Amino acid sequence: MQKKTIFSGMQATGNLHIGNWLGAARNWAKLSADYNCLYCVVDLHALTVRQDPAQLRNNARSVLAWYIALGINPDENILYFQSHVAEHAELAWILNCYTYMGELNRMTQFKDKSAKNEENINAGLFTYPVLMAADILLFQTHLVPVGDDQRQHVELARDVAQRFNHVYGDIFVIPEGYIPPVGARIMALQDPTRKMSKSDENISNSIFLSDTSDAIIKKFKRAVTDSDGQVRYAPEEKAGVSNLLSIYSCVTGRTPQDCEKDFAGQGYGALKTTVGEALVEAITPYRNEHARLMADTAYLDGIIASGAAQAKVLATSTMARVKKAVGLPK
Ligand code: TRP
Numbered sequence: 001m002q003k004k005t006i007f008s009g010m011q012a013t014g015n016l017h018i019g020n021w022l023g024a025a026r027n028w029a030k031l032s033a034d035y036n037c038l039y040c041v042v043d044l045h046a047l048t049v050r051q052d053p054a055q056l057r058n059n060a061r062s063v064l065a066w067y068i069a070l071g072i073n074p075d076e077n078i079l080y081f082q083s084h085v086a087e088h089a090e091l092a093w094i095l096n097c098y099t100y101m102g103e104l105n106r107m108t109q110f111k112d113k114s115a116k117n118e119e120n121i122n123a124g125l126f127t128y129p130v131l132m133a134a135d136i137l138l139f140q141t142h143l144v145p146v147g148d149d150q151r152q153h154v155e156l157a158r159d160v161a162q163r164f165n166h167v168y169g170d171i172f173v174i175p176e177g178y179i180p181p182v183g184a185r186i187m188a189l190q191d192p193t194r195k196m197s198k199s200d201e202n203i204s205n206s207i208f209l210s211d212t213s214d215a216i217i218k219k220f221k222r223a224v225t226d227s228d229g230q231v232r233y234a235p236e237e238k239a240g241v242s243n244l245l246s247i248y249s250c251v252t253g254r255t256p257q258d259c260e261k262d263f264a265g266q267g268y269g270a271l272k273t274t275v276g277e278a279l280v281e282a283i284t285p286y287r288n289e290h291a292r293l294m295a296d297t298a299y300l301d302g303i304i305a306s307g308a309a310q311a312k313v314l315a316t317s318t319m320a321r322v323k324k325a326v327g328l329p330k
Pocket of ligand 1: 007008009045131145146150
């Protein structure tokens with residue numbers, strides 16, 4: 001049987017944090033054995049928020065290098081920049097004409113982002129989910145590994161694909177969200193009821209993959225816990241402590257309940273130190289590999305060009321069918 005297709009992407013903004021690794025990239029790396037995988041750096045999406053050009057260029061490259069450093073093998077996966085395959089934007093335009101204002105108005109991420117960004121509520125922010133639908137549908141994607149916060153966008157991609165197919169026949173595969181069997185939701189260290197986020201202004205909330213070992217240890221020391229003093233895994237009642245245990249569990253490959261036992265009779269100080277040190281040990285080799293890749297310009301350029309070329313072939317084939325279906329002249 002032909003392998004199914006997986007598509008996912010990360011924004012080209014800011015630094016990746018351990019949530020992007022433990023909750024996403026680490027799972028993505030394992031999927032290439034069973035699926036055809038495309039992992040995109042979504043640099044066009046990044047433009048919905050004002051970016052410094054030099055920084056955006058560098059961040060985009062850095063994210064792609066992280067994909068590789070974290071174990072997503074470029075010989076087995078297609079890794080590329082969204083802006084290198086113009087069909088993303090082209091399909092997004094067409095899909096804009098099949099998406100209702102009302103649907104986009106309901107997107108909770110749009111509401112959140114426009115509340116945070118009142119001085120620049122641009123049309124791109126509003127149609128962001130349509131570009132995301134184009135990303136997915138362009139490759140006849142079956143499964144889209146995403147976190148909870150992106151589920152609504154994947155639902156929209158499904159709805160638009162179904163609407164389009166209803167009018168024109170079977171043009172798009174209807175995608176599904178994919179929650180990997182071992183997923184991790186890493187929470188903000190200073191506010192463990194919220195997810196760790198790249199765009200968080202408070203850098204104490206996130207452990208970035210590029211943080212120095214010292215900075216990592218310090219951030220863990222300052223992590224918010226609670227006042228009952230017991231190291232126990234109970235995400236509802238004890239969000240901070242449970243987040244530390246789940247990070248430890250991800251790094252060691254043991255269950256959080258099992259990790260809890262290591263700290264019997266010990267306080268939060270011991271927990272924070274142990275988790276911080278374990279994490280430093282786990283990410284140091286990745287950080288070194290990332291630095292090596294960033295320095296090897298020729299190698300990275302080669303991967304970037306080859307990824308774009310491979311994606312382009314697939315994208316062109318879908319676009320030809322879409323254009324024909326809607327009646328654009330040949
Ligand atoms: N919106 C996603 C996020 O912020 C990133 C993204 C863009 C994406 N296009 C995608 C994810 C297509 C999956 C599939 O996380």
